[in-house]
Amino acid sequence: MKRIAIRALAPNLSGFFVAFAFCLPQPSPVVAQDQQVQVIELTAKKYEYSLSPVHVKAGTKVQLKITAVDHDHGFKIVTVADGSAPNSKPGLVLSSPQDCVRLKKGETTTIEFLAQTRGTYPFRCCHTCGLAHRGMKSLLVVD
Numbered sequence: 001m002k003r004i005a006i007r008a009l010a011p012n013l014s015g016f017f018v019a020f021a022f023c024l025p026q027p028s029p030v031v032a033q034d035q036q037v038q039v040i041e042l043t044a045k046k047y048e049y050s051l052s053p054v055h056v057k058a059g060t061k062v063q064l065k066i067t068a069v070d071h072d073h074g075f076k077i078v079t080v081a082d083g084s085a086p087n088s089k090p091g092l093v094l095s096s097p098q099d100c101v102r103l104k105k106g107e108t109t110t111i112e113f114l115a116q117t118r119g120t121y122p123f124r125c126c127h128t129c130g131l132a133h134r135g136m137k138s139l140l141v142v143d
């Protein structure tokens with residue numbers, strides 16, 4: 001008789017603990033850490049990025065590993081999707097936000113962000129690298 005009583009109680013108890021865990025305050029970055037990380041490797045050289053566009057999945061954390069092969073370059077991305085309403089929230093959340101990420105020649109630089117909102121995000125070189133520097137652009141598409 002006793003065993004049956006315990007068995008009947010066990011599911012209720014686990015339900016209680018699950019409910020309790022959901023009630024605990026969760027700092028928002030934890031959500032991102034639990035998600036899968038998409039690693040994408042590309043190169044930067046005069047005057048192009050090797051991928052154009054770069055496709056990533058919405059809701060994932062992304063690591064862009066960019067190797068500058070021939071010269072110092074830069075990486076600057078628009079964090080609000082193309083065509084968004086004015087004052088829209090950024091659809092890309094960079095782990096360490098900075099205006100222009102320097103890509104040093106011969107080195108691989110990792111840029112990490114959360115791809116929150118579907119859309120197209122232009123990025124470009126932000127370190128003067130030569131005559132056609134201004135045309136060194138690509139797109140990130142969050143599908």
Ligand SMILES: [Cu+2]
Pocket residue numbers: 073074125126127128129130133134136
């Ligand atoms: Cu450049």
